[in-house]
Amino acid sequence: MLDPNISRYIWTHTKRQQLWVLAVVAASMIPYFLSLNLPKQIVNGPIQGDGFADPAAMQTFMQISFDVPWFGTVSLFDGVQLDRLNTLFALSGVFLLLVIVNGLFKYYINTYKGRLGERLLRRIRFTLVDHILRFPPSTFKRLKGAEISSMVKDEVEPLGGFTGDAFVAPALLGGQAIMALAFIFVQSVPLGLITTALVAVQALIIPRMRRRLLVLGRERQLTARELAGRVSEIVDGINTIHSYDTSNFERADIASRLGRIYKIRFDIYQWKFMVKFINNFLASVTPFLFYSIGGYLALQGQLDIGQLVAVIGAYKDLPGPLKELIDWDQNRQDVQIKYNQVIGQFAVDGLIDPEIQAVSTERADGKLTGPLAAVNLGVTDDTGAVGLDRVNFSLMPGESVAIIGNAGSGADVMAEVMARIVWPTHGQISIGAADLHALPESLSGRSITYAGTDAYFFFGTVRDNLLYGLKHAPITDLVFEGAALTQRQWEKREALWAGNPEFDIHSDWIDFEYQGAADMTALMPSVYAALDAVALTRDMFDLALRSHVNLAEHGDLKAKTVEMRRILRDALTQQDLNGLIEPFEPGTYNTEATVIENLLFGNARTPELMAGAIINNPYFLSLLKQRGLADALFAVGTEIARNAIELFSDLPPDHPFFQQLTFMRADDIPVYSIVLKKLDKSATSVTESDRAMMIRLSFDYIEPRHRFGLLTPELMTRIVDFRTDFHGGLPANLKDAIELYDPEQYMVSGTLLDNMLFGRISQKYRDGVERIYAVAGGVLRDLGIYETLLSIGLDFHIGAGGKRLTSVQRQKLALARALIRRSDFYLFNRPLSALDTRTQEQVLISALKYLRRDGRAPAVAWVISHAKFARLFDRVAVFERGRLVEEGPHAELLQKNGIFKDLISA
Amino acid sequence: MLLNDEVKMLKQVPLFAGVSPAKLKLLAFTSERVSYRSGDVLCRQGDAGDAAFVLLSGHADVIVDGPTGQIKVADLEENAIVGEIAILCDVARTATVKAATAVEALRISKENFFKLMSDFPEMTIEVVRVLADRLSQTTVELSEARSRVAELSKR
Structure with missing residues (x-):
């Protein structure tokens, strides 16, 4: 089980790394302290002229020697002699160097901490999911999936960030603060005392004020988690919500929850900025005391100017660490609360023993005998x-x-x-x-x-x-080489560091040999047999046939599909079913297809050529007029409108019969009847848009289905002629907008079924689809693409x-x-x-x-x-x-x- | 055959004889035009009745499963309606209808038929009238048959 104390949990899993980073932090203190002392040396020495009374005076620079007890002075480097100006530059150079060293230390420590935190986060998340996998079944009766997943995903996130800082931050910041304070004391005891007093006030008051923030933070966490749970309930229960018309009840519930979350968050802001204000105020009062009291002391001669500048300089570094230290404490408490909340949810009695779920590649057959x-x-x-x-x-x-x-x-x-x-x-x-x-x-x-x-x-x-x-x-051990090997080794190492298992998800997890097959391909026949047994094969076919297939993945499917068109037709003819599919033939009008399909004789790929918009396409429309088809189709459309109005005008608009009226909606009827009335008065009174509307109506007409008797052989011939001209003169911008029906080519824009039939199923025969299926099954097997199709069906994404x-x-x-x-x-x-x-x-x-x-x-x-x-x-x-x-x-x-x-x- | 021709055919079906041409046109439009080859089955005895058929051309046999095998009980010609009983009162098909020649038919689905009847009461009245005629005729035939049975048993 997870340790209830976050600090102890972190310590247990990151002890060695924490000690290392603490050591690095300790080492970083040396250049840090040196960089504090340097400004004083620069101001008092070269700038104020201390020890450079004589313009020719020189001073020793960079002398490195230690006083070793009982041994005397060990001198490593005697130093160089520099004059006033050169000393200034040399000291400034050292200052710059220290700045860089400090920066590098910071960079290393931060990166190290980040990695530490991410590893621990990975560990916690894995442990939590591992717990879910080991919960006893009854636990799941009271769990909401979304709440649990929001815990694993979001709520533990801050724990990762905190890990790196759990021990380092107090050490580093505390060290810096004490160092700065000590430095001030060394310069001036009264100023040191003042600073200590103010720091004490800050350290006592601010955490107290922040306690309320913690309470609010916990509330925020709980309400946000519940919100996640409710949102997923809405998703899962959407059908119930729709069918019982409770969507507004849900809206009210969500709105009230959001209101609560808003209030909590706003309270947090108010309080947070209040605390910030007081904190900032206390921090800025101190320099005021420095300037007034420190200035007074300097005037009195009890403090030199260099000391005062150094104290003020040191103090600039004090509120930073101090504030961060207070923030750290706040963060610690916050994280501890979050952590307790999460592990409270995951502390379940009767967790399944990990041994029971231990991974095993041993086969189970024959191990358990008896009833x-x-x-x-x-x-x-x-x-x-x-x-x-x-x-x-x-x-x-x-x-x-x-x-x-x-x-x-x-x-x-x-x-x-x-x-x-x-x-x-x-x-x-x-x-x-x-x-x-x-x-x-x-x-x-x-x-x-x-x-x-x-x-x-x-x-x-x-x-x-x-x-x-x-x-x-995982059955097989995949062999890795080169970059993949390096990657795999990294994966394994990191998994180990974070306490995750190192199973390879890309390994073969199926024991094919045990299944009685050499590999996936050999396994499939028994899988297909199982699909047959549960009567799912036909469904898989349907899914495959209705899909747009990625041909590249399926070898010769493209050629076979084109071949199948002819074979299927022959097979149908043999069974005296040759009228069942009316194929698309370039020189013939397909009576089972719509007028627009016959005009275009191809699949539109862009919206501009699709049925709804094509009438506005200038090329299409001009050609239509040029061929005199605009008038002919206008007449057809008018007749359709007359018939439809005669048939349907008595029916209420919501009548189910309107579903039969594929080319018109109930509320279109008045619009069309107005146009018809205009037309009856005088043929010239109809506008261009009225004409377009009528022509548009003619597009969906299928003679055998609608049976209004509007397509004469002459009109059909003209439509077929139009087709040729339309394709021939296609402007460059429309070249890719349409994929032509070509009996010898696979149509990428069509489904597999479209491509196999390459025609329209005749309306005349009842159960036409069933009859085609019955014939097609055999044809597919003969062509050797039966299993390819099943396999395509198996690739269907089930959502x-x-x-x-x-x-x-x-x-x-x-x-x-x-x-x-x-x-x-x-x-x-x-x-x-x-x-x-x-x-x-x-x-x-x-x-x-x-x-x-x-x-x-x-x-x-x-x-x-x-x-x-x-x-x-x-x-x-x-x-x-x-x-x-x-x-x-x-x-x-x-x-x-x-x-x-x-x-x-x- | 076009919608208007279908309407003329429907007009000759006694069940629809009294229904106005406009309604018949709607009935025809909402019905399916289906073709059968000789030997194809229009509906099978025992299946749920979901549609009636009006024969537009061709002949069909009405066949009943008897104890000794299939017995042809009737022969359907143009303008004949079949299956209307099954869609009016939820019973299974009482016979199998098989195309004897190539058959063109109008398939009137149960929902559409009911929908028309409920929307146009005058049509319902016509249908009821025809059914009542049939019933009285059947009743007469039944009583004749009974009296004949009684006479036979007296001998």
Whole structure:
């Protein structure tokens, strides 16, 4: 556990470095003192002429000799003889030298302290996260993630800064202050006494006044932490907030918290500047006394001018260290409070022994034999509610057991206890002869695989999350050379200094050999099989097809995709489905595509050519007019508007039918009808912008879908002709603004699906997409890009907590993640509750089959959501009110008139 | 076939005969035009009914799963409507409809149909009238059938 006293904690971990830096500080005192004495020598000697009464007088400079007791004077350097002016320059030169030496000392000490502080900060942060990893599970019921992370990230930050100063600052500053004070005493005892008195007042009053600042500081810390917690709650609960319209309640809460924080911070400022004012005042009163009393003494002849100048000079150096010393003390108390706050939160009883989580590259298979058994097991939660009551249950190696029970029956608690997620209150879980909770996690966490209802996913791709359950320990020792080796050695050394483990995150954390594969590539087929088992393959395909692919990463995918266009079409033709995709052909109007798609025949890459804005593009518009298409499309648009108004004008604006009206919004209808009325009066009364609006309306028209009968063969031919001219005369500034549809080229601006179909799916066939999928699967395999596509799907980024996946996909992914692990025991806790019953059964069957592949025979306990699935298991265990009430093979339980029968018939 | 032609076809469906052309046009516009090849299944017995179909061209067979296999119980031609019962009262499809030739159909989804009925009561009244006609006809046929059964059992 962390030491409750911050100074002791720092001392324990940085003793040697602190002693070293103290020694350096002590050494730095010598040039510092010399630099204090020098001004007096310069003023009294060369400037005032002391010892230079005769213009030709010379003085010895730089004589270095020591008086050694019982030995006499040892002279190292006899010195040189200098006259008055040269002495002035020589002494000034020495002064400059001392300034530089002092500066260098400061530089070294500061850098050293900084490094010391950063190392300790790293140590504290790591220790805190290590503690989180070792908290007993029940702790997490009362923790807010954001508050804990704000402690690790922000609240310990000042501790790092303080570390370097913890011992050095009082030594250095205290030393300087005492030195300066002593110097003043040597010059003049009365002035020394005055200074001491004022320093004493400062040192007594200021810390007292600052005590209130500490209290406020603690409040500030707590409120800021709570704010962090609330903000993350808002993020996590955003759907609840939206659906219950409580956003303003949240606003009020945040505003009131910010108000409190503001008040605390403002109080801090007020008080801080008040203290500063008094401090400054006391510090400036002293020179006043020096000038008045010191001046008086000098006039009286009790003090020479040189002494007075030196005292004032020395005093200039006194308030600095003194103030910093007071600041240091303040900082110490502040940091101590913060530190206590943080470690108070992290002082949890029953922390998991580090030994249990020790890293181990040893394999777990075969280490734990015998049944996973609960003996007289009881679980009571912190409210006293009973989860399990004196349960005896065992899961024999190789058998499959269905655990069943209604909500609150204890069935799910049973699975959680066996998975070590919930700790038992009475009794124990044993695995063979060993107590499960005494085993290292490297054994239990690999021998036992658990998947529950709400699995957590980490920020990353599907692949990262799928393989997450395999990353137990760094398996390979990477070999480093040259700069990388130096870097790695530095990493290791620093990790050691800061008490961090030196595991290499870039090592292979997956034991491929144990997974039965040589490397990642060889592992993937079994991963894909698991995806098949949980019916997630199709989702992965969808994700891949809807993505814009980075072609450089996938070798010949580009060429294969272009090839696929033809092969897919042939395959469809073979199945008499040739009308399903209407391909883009340069010389033909694609009736399943919109008018604008046919005009441009390419993907717009810049906003100026996108559907909404293209009508304002001068090149496009002028060509449209030149070809007479402006008038023709204006007529088409007008007809569309007439039809739309006829169809929809009776409907209220929020009517769901408006969704069918892809080219118009409900509130556009009055606008269009005004234009139509104008047009009916006289064709000349419509403005240019009215015309543009109507032409714009024609762009989204698809004849087979909207069926207004507006596209004549002649118009279609003219549109195709326009296309050629448009591409041919493209001005330089638009060259890159559009990517043309070219049957022989991959379109970078399109998704993978766009590129494979290279056409539009016909509206005519119901389930067209499904039929294409059915055909495409085979084509992809023939082309050898099936796995490439799956792999692209696996690269999909699932977002925070997997929120970019649906709840069904998340559950399937969680199950697949569990299936690909090689364990002796598998525990599933209603892992498919988001799926419909039929799919649940399919997935359950294929998952059991997957686990038994290659002659493996792990034990499986599955908490099932429907009693009818029980027949798929060797044995059934029925729970009710925390107790195991019935147990036995499915057929046997059906015979009994017990609870199982009730569950089946329910 | 264009929207206006579809409206003419709908007009000939007894269920929609009394509905104004403007409403039929809206119904047609919000419905899907679908094509089936010969042998394709429009809807399958036992599935949830989510749409009715109006045949615009081609023929389709209505097939029921019997104890001895599939039995063709009816033949659908142009202008026929099928599946309207399933969307009116949440029951599963009572029969399978299979295209006998290439079929063009209008697929009227349940939501759109209900939405139109609730927005335009006059349409609902027409539909109710047609259904009531059918019911009374069925009732007559049923009582005839019963009396025949009674006569047969008397012998």
